[in-house]
Amino acid sequence: MIKITDDFYIDADGKNYILRERTIIQDKESKNYGKELFKDEGYYTNLEHLLRGFLKVQTREWIQKNSGDIKDLLKEIENQNKFVESLKIEV
Numbered sequence: 001m002i003k004i005t006d007d008f009y010i011d012a013d014g015k016n017y018i019l020r021e022r023t024i025i026q027d028k029e030s031k032n033y034g035k036e037l038f039k040d041e042g043y044y045t046n047l048e049h050l051l052r053g054f055l056k057v058q059t060r061e062w063i064q065k066n067s068g069d070i071k072d073l074l075k076e077i078e079n080q081n082k083f084v085e086s087l088k089i090e091v
Contacts, residue, residue, distance in 0.1 A: 001038075004087070008054060009038070016043040017050045019057070051087075055080050 001009040001020065011018040019041040025032045041057050044050040055077075062076050 004054060008041075008057075010047075010050060011038075016045065017047055018043055019050050019053050021057070051084050055084060 001011045003009055007022045009020045009022065011020050020038040021041050023037050023039060025035050025037055027033060042050070042053040044053060058080050059073075059077060062080075063073065066072065066076075
């Protein structure tokens with residue numbers, strides 16, 4: 001897997017690129033409590049679509065965790081786009 005951020009990775013199978021999110025199991029009743037788990041966020045046919053999917057996931061998570069106005073959201077989207085551009089992935 002290829003690391004995008006601490007929590008997001010790119011993986012692939014024979015037909016798709018896969019956006020995966022790293023999570024830690026939080027259920028204290030689980031025998032796997034505290035262990036790392038990767039959940040598939042989406043399957044994409046090319047890297048450009050995967051990066052767009054990553055931006056959508058990041059935007060949704062930001063909205064869930066924050067309050068403010070549309071200007072705050074637009075600034076966050078701009079920051080996320082700059083981050084993706086800084087990766088310098090040619091698609």
